[in-house]
Amino acid sequence: MMVDLVHTGLAGQAVAVLRELVLTGEIAAGERVNEVGVAQRLGISRGPLREAIRHLASEGLLVLTPNRGAHVPVTDNDGVRALFELRSALESAAARLAAERRTDADLAAMKEASAASREAFATGEFPYRLDLAFHRTLLDAARSPLVAEQVRLAQQRVILLRATKEVAFSHERASLDDHDALIEAITAHDGDRAGQVMAAHLARVRDQLLTTS
Template sequence: MTPPLHLSLAGQAVEALRELVLTGEITPGARVNEVELAARLGISRGPLREAIRHLASEGLLVLVPHRGAHVPAANPADVRALFELRTALECAAAELAASRRTDVDVARLREVCAESRRSYQAGGRFPYRLDLAFHQALLDAARSPDIAGQVRLAQQRVILLRAGVRDDPPHQQASLDDHDALVAAVAAGDPSRASEAMRKHLARVCAQMLTSLA
């Protein structure tokens, strides 16, 4: 269970540290240097330690007593377990989205898909923040806050593990195509089709990550 953030300074420290971890500025396997980070963020070590504990509760850091915290490195077992969780949660979310979506939801999903393609074609790199925006739009359409909260935690752990995974243009293009298929199923109001589209998408993403790690 994620501990409450009862201090605004601690909350700011959490978001600053989260950004450093998810962007790879603190690399997988690297130890969190509290003295250096506190100086960099302009805070005392108390709020920083609270932020470290919070991110450890989310799985973004590993906290070892008397040895400090480090960023976890990807391994096949962790990837498989994480995608088992994502599949269970996000297939359910896809079904709910197909059942509960509105015209506004469908328009938002299509908008993010189009923006993702434009960004990818312009920059040559997969737009991971837009990928998160797509999955968030799907969760919004599902209207299940409990599922959404758990999915977001799992998704950021995937971003963390991706830090050690090389780019794969055919896979990235296929991910954009997967998103289009998901939108079509949701727009058609077909829960089983939406769930199967999500299952295939996540299975392929998992396989690509495992191949890269190997």
């Protein structure tokens, strides 16, 4: 990974790169962050890197232990359930708000994101960025920045979990169908239906993570 950290804030860029290393599983669950190695790889000093580590720890993507540095957390089944309780409450509310507040431009963005996901799926891929892109369009339609920020943090932790799991391709297909059902409900201004679809979607994702290893 080649990253230019010279012309922008070093700590901010280090946050982005370190987040990517964690979310893609390149730094695996349970693994300690090798500060020397990562700093050398990015061509920065350990000061900005440590700022980035503290930032990701505040987001729940790293755990800081005194005198032992930082490591990527390992989440047990109780933690998975707790995380999805939070995410479901937030995103179901966001889906209801999106149905109430969406514009035609919002619907077009959601449909475009869904189409991009289906195109990738047809080639045998479904990268997490495309899933996030769809959910981001829904959050944009909800027009609730505080909810959106908390959803983003919860989503990151789900991505971290999925990096450690083998997720069946049939599950990804079902996610695409859920996205289309959300678009249909939001198009119809049916907030109750949109909330129900989102809750069912996230419950299925949760159960998939609980049953895979």
